[in-house]
Amino acid sequence: MIPQNKKNQRNLLIISLIFLFCLFLNLPTSLPLPFKIPHFPLKYGLDLAGGASLTYEIDSSAFDSTSLPSALEALKANIEKRVNLFGLSEASVQTSVQSGSHRLTVDLPGMDNLSTSIELIGQTAQLKFMAESDQPLPPEATATATFADVFPHDTGLTGSHLLRSSVQPNPNTSQPEVLLEFNSDGATLFQKATQNYLNKRIAIFLDDMPITFPVVQSVIADGRAVINGNFDSQSAQTLSAQLNAGALPLPIKLIQQQQITATLGQDSINKGLLAGLVGLFLVCLFMVGNYGFLGLIANLGLLIYAFITLTLYRLIPVTLTFPGIVGFILSVGMAVDSNILIFERYKEEIRFGKDKHFALELAFGRAWDSIKDANTCTIITALILFNPLNFSFLNSSGLVRGFALTLLLGILVGLFTGVYVTRNLLRILIRRKPNQ
Amino acid sequence: MKFRPLFYIFSLFLLTLSLFSILKWGFHPSIDFVGGSVWELELPSNPSSAEIKQVFSDYDIDPLQISVSSSRFLLKFPPIDNLQKQELTSGLSALDSNLQELKFDSLGPSLGRELLKKTVYAIILSSLVLFLFIGSRFKDKAFGLSAILAMFHDTFILVGSFSLLGHFENAQLDALFVTAVLTTLSASVHDTVVTFDRIRELRFKNIKVDWVNLANQAVGETLVRSINNSMTIIFMLLSLVVLGGETTRWFAIALLIGAILGTYSSLGVAVPLLLLFKKKQKT
Numbered sequence: 094m095i096p097q098n099k100k101n102q103r104n105l106l107i108i109s110l111i112f113l114f115c116l117f118l119n120l121p122t123s124l125p126l127p128f129k130i131p132h133f134p135l136k137y138g139l140d141l142a143g144g145a146s147l148t149y150e151i152d153s154s155a156f157d158s159t160s161l162p163s164a165l166e167a168l169k170a171n172i173e174k175r176v177n178l179f180g181l182s183e184a185s186v187q188t189s190v191q192s193g194s195h196r197l198t199v200d201l202p203g204m205d206n207l208s209t210s211i212e213l214i215g216q217t218a219q220l221k222f223m224a225e226s227d228q229p230l231p232p233e234a235t236a237t238a239t240f241a242d243v244f245p246h247d248t249g250l251t252g253s254h255l256l257r258s259s260v261q262p263n264p265n266t267s268q269p270e271v272l273l274e275f276n277s278d279g280a281t282l283f284q285k286a287t288q289n290y291l292n293k294r295i296a297i298f299l300d301d302m303p304i305t306f307p308v309v310q311s312v313i314a315d316g317r318a319v320i321n322g323n324f325d326s327q328s329a330q331t332l333s334a335q336l337n338a339g340a341l342p343l344p345i346k347l348i349q350q351q352q353i354t355a356t357l358g359q360d361s362i363n364k365g366l367l368a369g370l371v372g373l374f375l376v377c378l379f380m381v382g383n384y385g386f387l388g389l390i391a392n393l394g395l396l397i398y399a400f401i402t403l404t405l406y407r408l409i410p411v412t413l414t415f416p417g418i419v420g421f422i423l424s425v426g427m428a429v430d431s432n433i434l435i436f437e438r439y440k441e442e443i444r445f446g447k448d449k450h451f452a453l454e455l456a457f458g459r460a461w462d463s464i465k466d467a468n469t470c471t472i473i474t475a476l477i478l479f480n481p482l483n484f485s486f487l488n489s490s491g492l493v494r495g496f497a498l499t500l501l502l503g504i505l506v507g508l509f510t511g512v513y514v515t516r517n518l519l520r521i522l523i524r525r526k527p528n529q
Numbered sequence: 530m531k532f533r534p535l536f537y538i539f540s541l542f543l544l545t546l547s548l549f550s551i552l553k554w555g556f557h558p559s560i561d562f563v564g565g566s567v568w569e570l571e572l573p574s575n576p577s578s579a580e581i582k583q584v585f586s587d588y589d590i591d592p593l594q595i596s597v598s599s600s601r602f603l604l605k606f607p608p609i610d611n612l613q614k615q616e617l618t619s620g621l622s623a624l625d626s627n628l629q630e631l632k633f634d635s636l637g638p639s640l641g642r643e644l645l646k647k648t649v650y651a652i653i654l655s656s657l658v659l660f661l662f663i664g665s666r667f668k669d670k671a672f673g674l675s676a677i678l679a680m681f682h683d684t685f686i687l688v689g690s691f692s693l694l695g696h697f698e699n700a701q702l703d704a705l706f707v708t709a710v711l712t713t714l715s716a717s718v719h720d721t722v723v724t725f726d727r728i729r730e731l732r733f734k735n736i737k738v739d740w741v742n743l744a745n746q747a748v749g750e751t752l753v754r755s756i757n758n759s760m761t762i763i764f765m766l767l768s769l770v771v772l773g774g775e776t777t778r779w780f781a782i783a784l785l786i787g788a789i790l791g792t793y794s795s796l797g798v799a800v801p802l803l804l805l806f807k808k809k810q811k812t
């Protein structure tokens with residue numbers, strides 16, 4: 094009997110260590126402690142943190158399967174560059190294949206202006222470089238003249254010649270300037286244009302709308318042009334983003350736009366938290382009312398369960414969405430299921446006249462079969478919902494995945510606390526009782 | 530199991546009601562399935578629905594649905610582009626200068642059809658894998674088949690109940706409903722497996738007792754567990770329905786219906802079906 098006792102003590106030690114570790118990581122950082130708590134913040138999804146999400150369909154018809162991957166990569170890099178202009182730390186750009194078509198999803202947590210983001214990320218824009226007419230327009234025509242009349246000469250340069258555009262400060266005045274870099278074809282065309290139209294204006298059209306018309310000040314042969322003017326950093330970055338929009342290697346079409354404000358998100362968090370706490374309280378009450386002392390131990394297991402799950406959310410990290418919170422709340426209900434199975438079994442064995450310790454071991458042993466099979470079924474469904482291998486015929490939406498992931502984690506942790514933790518706690522507590 | 534006829538009648542009633550409702554009233558699919566826009570706004574001055582409709586028709590957009598709770602407006606209409614949205618925003622700002630945008634979601638119809646297809650695939654895949662798993666665990670096709678049929682029973686009634694709720698309470702089918710259906714699949718099988726496990730165990734102990742008595746004993750022994758376990762899940766979900774807010778209310782209700790159905794069907798459908806199969810095998 095002594096080795097068994099030692100084993101129990103070792104298990105109790107393991108449980109306590111895990112619990113303390115999880116408790117430690119979940120301590121509020123504001124506590125005045127002599128040491129620093131490593132901080133793993135909880136990550137919230139768009140629906141809780143607020144923000145914007147845009148989904149585009151990519152028109153890949155112009156590319157074959159060999160050149161497509163690099164074009165997609167270039168597209169993604171390009172969009173990322175534009176997204177970076179927003180200065181949002183958690184923004185993400187992802188491409189995926191769904192039902193045979195390529196998608197681009199841009200998530201902008203914290204972004205509160207959907208229209209601006211759509212404009213800056215940009216539809217397929219056509220970039221054109223048009224030079225000013227040689228003769229000044231007759232005065233009577235200026236009132237009715239369109240931009241096309243003022244800038245009739247096509248330089249042949251388009252967005253496809255533009256490699257990238259960026260913002261840099263002028264070395265002398267430190268005013269922001271917009272830098273253009275052309276590829277080799279573009280450099281040749283640009284050199285020709287700057288020779289032909291020296292001291293004249295070249296207008297840059299984006300989808301037939303002029304966005305800027307700088308004056309050519311010198312002949313440029315290296316394919317690098319600088320537009321300077323009265324830019325503040327905001328307008329320089331907007332212009333740069335617009336120029337980059339014209340350089341998109343693949344046309345994209347907006348098919349989904351989503352925005353949630355942070356206030357609504359905070360509202361959801363508060364409601365979910367309240368619902369979770371009230372539900373948890375009811376479950377704990379129910380367990381104690383039904384199983385007395387055993388229920389109390391199950392509740393202790395549930396407490397450990399909650400802390401382990403929270404710690405996993407922080408460490409993995411799991412991006413919490415509202416359906417994710419629902420998954421967590423649901424899994425709490427399921428976590429006590431193992432305990433109910435075991436305790437009902439225990440009651441039965443006691444009714445058969447078995448002694449407490451023996452009944453407990455029997456109950457855990459016999460209930461394990463049911464627990465294992467029943468939980469495997471839930472794990473199977475959660476895996477199909479989560480779609481970890483990214484099968485394109487299954488769902489991959491963030492909301493459904495958020496739910497599946499928290500449910501899956503909940504079941505696994507629930508198995509650990511519901512079986513391993515409560516079993517060891519009960520072994521020690523029930524053993525001692527008759528001796529006292 | 531002397532209540533078997535009662536269970537049959539009850540289940541048949543629910544199934545018929547579901548079928549009737551689905552055929553007669555169909556569903557209220559959300560924009561997740563058919564595409565469209567949902568716009569949640571805070572308009573402190575509480576303009577009337579007619580005024581809002583007027584703004585929309587000024588821009589040739591047909592508002593399909595406007596629902597109001599205090600000063601929060603939920604508007605549903607066909608998909609719009611960025612320019613149209615800016616026009617609408619300025620139009621609505623004229624109605625109420627304190628307009629505050631809470632949520633906007635716009636989806637093209639192609640994405641919706643995609644979700645529907647994926648749902649069907651997920652249900653087929655889940656049923657298949659669960660059928661194989663249960664069949665192999667119990668080494669008996671009758672167990673697998675009864676569990677899966679009970680699962681379809683639950684799924685169908687859940688879908689039917691949302692057709693009813695859609696007709697009377699405007700409940701919508703959305704991406705989260707799909708999740709609830711799939712969770713119901715597993716919850717249904719979860720409960721059935723526990724009961725079946727007990728039948729298997731009892732049969733192992735005493736092979737001579739006939740199936741009906743075995744089932745009676747197994748159900749009697751697992752009934753308290755089934756009810757108690759459902760209670761804990763029901764507590765969690767009920768508090769979510771009451772306190773969790775608009776966004777996930779229907780999701781929580783769907784999960785709740787699924788949980789109750791799952792508990793009922795393991796006793797009222799899966800076990801009677803198993804007895805039916807076993808009776809056939811004997812004769």
